[in-house]
Amino acid sequence: MTIQLYLCEDNAIFARDLIEKLPRMVDVRFCGHAECAEAALADPALDGADVLLLDLEMPGNGGLWCIEQLSLRESYPEILVLTTTSSEDVVFLAIQKGAAGYLLKGTALKKVYQGIVDVSEGGCVIDSQLAARFWNLFLSARGRSGPNYELNPEEIDLLNLMARGLSNPELGSAMGRKRTNIKKMLARIYRKMSVNSRVEAVRLAMQAGLVEL
Structure with a gap:
């Protein structure tokens, strides 16, 4: 399309x-x-x-x-x-x-x-030049608190890479996965965290201490 x-x-x-x-x-x-x-x-x-x-x-x-x-x-x-x-x-x-x-x-x-x-x-x-500064500012504006999520180690690794500003193909290369698999992993993470976007997923993961920059 x-x-x-x-x-x-x-x-x-x-x-x-x-x-x-x-x-x-x-x-x-x-x-x-x-x-x-x-x-x-x-x-x-x-x-x-x-x-x-x-x-x-x-x-x-x-x-x-x-x-x-x-x-x-x-x-x-x-x-x-x-x-x-x-x-x-x-x-x-x-x-x-x-x-x-x-x-x-x-x-x-x-x-x-x-x-x-x-x-x-x-x-x-x-x-990627702005990602760390953006997420730190985003997190401080929202406050640092939040529950833990039933995320497996691979999903947590993916969230950490997302916080660095990597695109889907770059995520695939870093994780050794096809782009379609990355999209499925993202959908699974969104369901577990009850969010609809990368911004919210990374923010909540940072609040829960799952992502460090």
Whole structure:
């Protein structure tokens, strides 16, 4: 199934590079492009997108405002932030407001593509350079308490790797498992922990002392 991708990016050269190169990778098609949040929100093409690839630093109200506005809608695409801002406070705000992932510009195109796939499938992607700082901030904001879970050692290993910001293929390589097996393991972890996302699974595991950074 082809992933419908909408790009909100004001840097014309960077945008053109993404629009030219990403579709060469299977299963990605650009359905629209805007240079500011206001234009993207007013574009009917955004309604047909599976994933919004969003810069934060743009003219007008910017990317965080865009995430906020989208979260008020009945339905909206998964949001993958691709920006230069590496502040853990900004990463925290973006995820808290509704982004499914956060990558830094300069990330290899292959990893950007994998991030698009992961968030389209309901995953959460945090740039590996930012992961430890993000999870520590996320945990301190929520408080450190929580029950233990009936997780086996392999599932705990997987959670620790997730906290480092690894994508599904990287998790598979590290665990010596196929990607389909990783997805099944994630589903099993989510059921055991009664959560629906990587963010919540890692947060609860950290609260329970199962994950250390």
